Amino acid sequence: MACRAIASAAWVSTPTSPGAAKARHSWPGPWQPPLCGRASHRSPYGSSDPRPRRPAPLGASYDDAPESAPSNDAEDEVEYYVPEAARDDDVLPDSLEDALATAASATSQALDQGIQKAMVEVLLGEFWDPASGPIYSQQGDGARFWRLAKQFLDALRALRPDATFRVVFPDVGVAAMLKGEWTAPGVSLASLGDRAPASPDDDVVVLLGPDPQGVSAVGRLARGLGPDQALVMYNPRLASGDVGVGLNVRRMREGLLAGFTTAYHLRPIGDTGSLFKMYPGRWQVFLEDASSPGRYSLVRELGSKPPYEDLMLIVEEHMRTSAGPGDSEAGAAPAEGPNVFEQVGRTVANLQRFARSLSK
Numbered sequence: 346m347a348c349r350a351i352a353s354a355a356w357v358s359t360p361t362s363p364g365a366a367k368a369r370h371s372w373p374g375p376w377q378p379p380l381c382g383r384a385s386h387r388s389p390y391g392s393s394d395p396r397p398r399r400p401a402p403l404g405a406s407y408d409d410a411p412e413s414a415p416s417n418d419a420e421d422e423v424e425y426y427v428p429e430a431a432r433d434d435d436v437l438p439d440s441l442e443d444a445l446a447t448a449a450s451a452t453s454q455a456l457d458q459g460i461q462k463a464m465v466e467v468l469l470g471e472f473w474d475p476a477s478g479p480i481y482s483q484q485g486d487g488a489r490f491w492r493l494a495k496q497f498l499d500a501l502r503a504l505r506p507d508a509t510f511r512v513v514f515p516d517v518g519v520a521a522m523l524k525g526e527w528t529a530p531g532v533s534l535a536s537l538g539d540r541a542p543a544s545p546d547d548d549v550v551v552l553l554g555p556d557p558q559g560v561s562a563v564g565r566l567a568r569g570l571g572p573d574q575a576l577v578m579y580n581p582r583l584a585s586g587d588v589g590v591g592l593n594v595r596r597m598r599e600g601l602l603a604g605f606t607t608a609y610h611l612r613p614i615g616d617t618g619s620l621f622k623m624y625p626g627r628w629q630v631f632l633e634d635a636s637s638p639g640r641y642s643l644v645r646e647l648g649s650k651p652p653y654e655d656l657m658l659i660v661e662e663h664m665r666t667s668a669g670p671g672d673s674e675a676g677a678a679p680a681e682g683p684n685v686f687e688q689v690g691r692t693v694a695n696l697q698r699f700a701r702s703l704s705k
Contacts, residue, residue, distance in 0.1 A: 433643035434631055437621060438611070441469075445493060448609035449500035451624045455608045456505075456549070456575050458625070462567060464578045464605040465497065468612045491523060494553050494579055501551070501577070502532070511547035513537055513566070515555050537562045545571060552578045559583075560598050567604065578605060607650070614660060618644075620651075630659050635667055 438444035448465045455463045502510060510532045514520040520536040527534055535542040537559045543550045543566060550570065555563050560583055567576055583598045610622040618632035618641055628650055631641040644663045645651075651659070 432640065433629075434634075434641040436623060436626075436629075437619065437631065437641065441467075441493070442496070444609075444611055445497045446500050447623065448611075449497055449504060452501055452577055452608040453504040455606060455624045456577075460606045460608070460624075461570075461572075461574070462576045462578070462605045463608040463624075464581065464602070464610075465608055466580055466610045466612065467493075467497075468580065469493075490554075491519075495527060497579060498527075498532075498551055501549070502529075505549065508548035509533075509546060511535060511543050511550045513542045513550060513552045515553065515559055537566070542566055543570060543574070545574075547574060549575045549577060552576065552581075554580050554582060556582055557594075557598075560594065560601060564597065564601050567601070577608075610650075614656070617660070617664075620656065622650075630656065632660065632663050 438447055444467050448467055452463050452465055498510070498512065502508075508531070512527060512532060512534050514523070514534070514536050517536045517538055520534055524534055533544075533547070537552070537555060542562075550566070552563065552566065555578065563578070563581075563583070570576055581602075583602065606624070607622050608624040610620065610628075612620045614620055614630070614632070618630065620628070620630055622628045628647040629643055630645040630647070630651070632644050634640040634642040642663075645659050647655075
């Protein structure tokens with residue numbers, strides 16, 4: 346999985362014996378990665394276009410290759426594909442579908458390793474706000490959110506075909522609305538408010554988007570599962586934007602989340618990068634690589650999820666360091682677009698907003 350504005354490759358031409366025509370090969374481009382570039386004005390996380398693949402091997406037919414008869418005066422150019430060297434940001438997804446499929450794979454791997462409670466967060470900036478949860482600013486966003494959740498569930502089921510699944514929705518209304526679309530063999534539906542959301546026959550319980558009002562119910566569900574049952578929590582929004590939330594509720598939420606292992610996490614950092622984790626790997630902070638448009642640099646690896654203060658310091662330190670000593674000198678010619686200090690300010694402002702949501 347690579348995140349790039351256009352795949353880098355070198356075509357090396359080597360002349361050989363005369364008597365054959367030149368073959369012309371073309372590389373498709375330019376191309377913008379949906380997740381790691383800016384695929385739409387709403388969010389870089391809003392597109393699902395596939396990335397281009399490697400060109401056809403030599404000897405394949407090309408529609409744009411001219412036909413010419415052999416000539417003793419022509420040289421045959423043999424072209425070799427030189428792949429791009431591996432980069433740290435290759436772990437980032439190429440598309441939304443790629444992210445959900447990888448999240449399902451990481452979750453299944455965690456369950457195979459004995460993890461009983463796993464958490465998946467694929468937080469899309471276009472209709473997910475850390476303080477208020479789903480914002481659904483445009484028509485159809487709500488339905489799309491649930492379609493993405495189902496896509497994650499389908500990918501996880503495909504990896505565990507012998508398991509029985511229980512899908513738990515945050516409320517009765519959502520469960521009733523989606524009942525017809527989500528019915529499948531080996532899948533049972535319930536809501537978090539049911540007297541018994543899960544049964545002892547369920548191998549994997551997938552809890553979708555629980556809200557702050559469901560913190561205590563999530564705790565009861567987790568405690569009621571047997572030792573051979575797994576609980577997967579997808580895109581929880583257990584933090585509340587209400588100022589009046591008491592200390593006991595916050596402690597209950599923190600204690601609940603502490604019992605979960607993050608199987609997959611993908612969150613944008615403003616418009617400059619991502620906070621990423623994929624089981625069993627470490628937490629990683631990726632920021633834009635100024636020297637390679639469309640690519641990202643791994644600026645920090647951490648053993649645990651960084652507090653917002655640490656994340657702010659990491660971003661600010663990297664952006665100021667990458668500016669170079671000459672960028673802040675007086676009289677320097679202004680660069681096109683916002684300078685690095687404006688970017689720092691904008692990114693820090695976004696992180697501060699995220700920080701306020703976590704403290705409530």
